[in-house]
Amino acid sequence: MTQILTNEALHKKSPQEITALLYEACYNNLELAIEEIDNKEFTNANEHLQKASDIIHRLGAGINYEAGIVADQLESIYSYMADLLVQANYTKNVELVKEVLNLLSEIMTAWNQAMKKNTDIQPKVIKQKANAYEQTSIYE
Template sequence: MTQILTNEAIHKKSPQEITALLYEACYTNLEKAIKEIENKQFIEANIYLQKASDIIERLGAGINYEAGIIADQLDSLYNYIADKIIEANYSKNIEVIREVLQVLSEIMTSWNQALRKNTDTQPKVIKRKVSVYDKMSIYE
């Protein structure tokens, strides 16, 4: 079942929830690409793989590198996924896409578990400062 989100609903989501939605959208696009390749619909497969690639790029751009080593590791995973999506798109290799789906599935599972736990260790004062900075940087 496809869930359509309105702009208002998206604006009510936390950044963490939006990240979860991006993971899900990337996964869905990769699954659709496999189906299109199986049906020899390579142009449509290309479109889905490009969408997945765009999502990974956006996820990478959103990494908070102040989070430490985990941010660096996540960046490496995103780069790996991006490279594999390009490889899969070039060769239309379903096995490469399945490999990406496996890695993405593990990231999604971990992210969703952390989201459910909702244990935020960052002090509220620092959050407010970061939030103000983020709001100001949007307009620069």
């Protein structure tokens, strides 16, 4: 089922929620690609695999490298997945798409669990003050 978000609703999402939506969209495109390959609808499969590939690249571009080694490892996984998708699209190999789907599923599950467990211990007022400071210090 495709869920359409308005621009306003999208702007209200946190970066973490947007990442979760990207994972979900990628997952859905991979599932549709498998279905299209099985049905020998290769043009449609190509479109879904390209969309999934674009999402993987966007996820890679959004990595926060301040997270350390985890960010580097995630970048390697995204790169591997992107390479598999190119190969899968070229050969229309369902097994390669399934491998990407399995990797994505694990990352997506971990991400969603981390979002559920995330407790913000810094009060909102302190964040606003820090934000104000950062914004003014940049231009001084």
